[in-house]
Amino acid sequence: MKIKTITVAILIVLLTSCKTSNPITYFQDIDQTVSGQLMEENVNYEAKICPDDQLSISVSSIDPNAIAIFNLPLSSYQTPSETNVVTTPVLQTYLVDSEGNINFPVLGKIKVIGKTRREVSAILEEQITAYAKSPLVIVKILNFKVSILGEVNSPGTKVFSGERISILDAISSAGDLTLYGERNNILLIRDINGRKEYQRLNLTSSTLFSSPYYYLQQNDVIYVEPNKARKGNARYSQSAQFNISVASTIVSAISVIASLAIALLVK
Template sequence: MKIKTLIPIFSLLLLTSCKTTTNNITYFQDLDNQVTTIGKQTVNYTPRIAPDDQLSITVSGTDPNAVAAFNMPLASYLAPGEAYVTSTPVLHTYLVNSHGEIDFPVLGKLQVANMTRSELTDIMTEKISAYVKSPIVTIQIRNFKVSVLGEVNKPGMVNIPNERLSILDALGMAGDLTIYGNRTNVLLIRDNNGQKEYHRFDLTSSETLTSPYYYLQQNDVLYVEPNKARKGNAKYSQSGQFNISLASTIISALSILASLGIALLVK
């Protein structure tokens, strides 16, 4: 009778354990199965230009000769580890210096730090209009990237071709979290004018979707810390883990044999 009484208890513990594990890995658990609309966000995700950013700036117009003075010539570079210069020329980039300036042809030094791409486009269009009729200025931030580290399947640097990148996009490009990633405590590190900002996301809560940090900025760093299971495993060496696994297997086998023997005796 005692063994029969223990079986439901073990079953209950097993189900509870499975439920706890599921709760630790499921995203946005507070969203139900019904169609839900989350309030419109007023967060401006447009990045602002910062020192050390690389900008590609091209000026076009109806008269190519008139805008030629504002465009640096295409250049070919020798890539690291290569013996020959690449045959495909690339656009010249302007490096924003530590004072937030770039040195642009004809216009000279321009203060560009803390501007959005759209704001700088408007200012440069106005300045170049003094020399060229109806110029078209195209600006891109060439080094828009974020780093995703920790318990993800593909940690490393993620290069972004556009200006809109959410935390979910970045984690998706990094192959999603591993089963050992702590989904309730994802750390964001951001450099804001030389000051470090820190924010933590709980991916099991829908509040992440309305966070002012939901959209990332260039050079942000995401760190997914290991969960308790991973931290516990790290305390043991590989040989120690093997021994524990072997001992667990033996104990389980003996337990099954003992249960079968007792069952036969009861009959």
């Protein structure tokens, strides 16, 4: 009986020790959470405006004539003395300079760096109120882009039209990770007022959804590190190429020597 108990214990140990880790599946612990309880708690996705951002700003009001000077409508000059103002709305873009300002019509320089779209809209609406009644200002970031490098199927810089962009959206736009991508150690690099910060993210855990880095900022860089298998293959390939090169050189040298020897013997 004792021997039978020991045998069963040994089998259990062997079976549990044979269990391999799963480095590929995303959100492996998601079944441990209550269904419907996967919350993005306190995660702010609003992008902060940075230098070199391109903003589109449109102003509307109950009095269109009062806000016309803020929208810079397209004008075409038919004759030197005649101006034809096109009434079709034109998308106006404003480049944020290195000091974080935009040069807005009538109002002059406006500090926008580090602010969200809503904050900039509120600042402009408050100042435009002196010229127009109940103005509505809509601000959009036109160059929201993210760079994705490493073990993804389509690396490169991805441009998005919206701002609520998560790391999963970015990875999806890059065609997902390759089988060699290290899913539990994704590197995110972020520029904050000229200072680089980095964070490691784990795609195999559902805690990703509550991370303050789950939603991306414009100009974020995502790097997917290769796993041990890929690194091993790379080292093997380099070593194999070197060995082949050396062998080829030796064979060529032997061939030349053999040719010279045969030529001398013939003489």
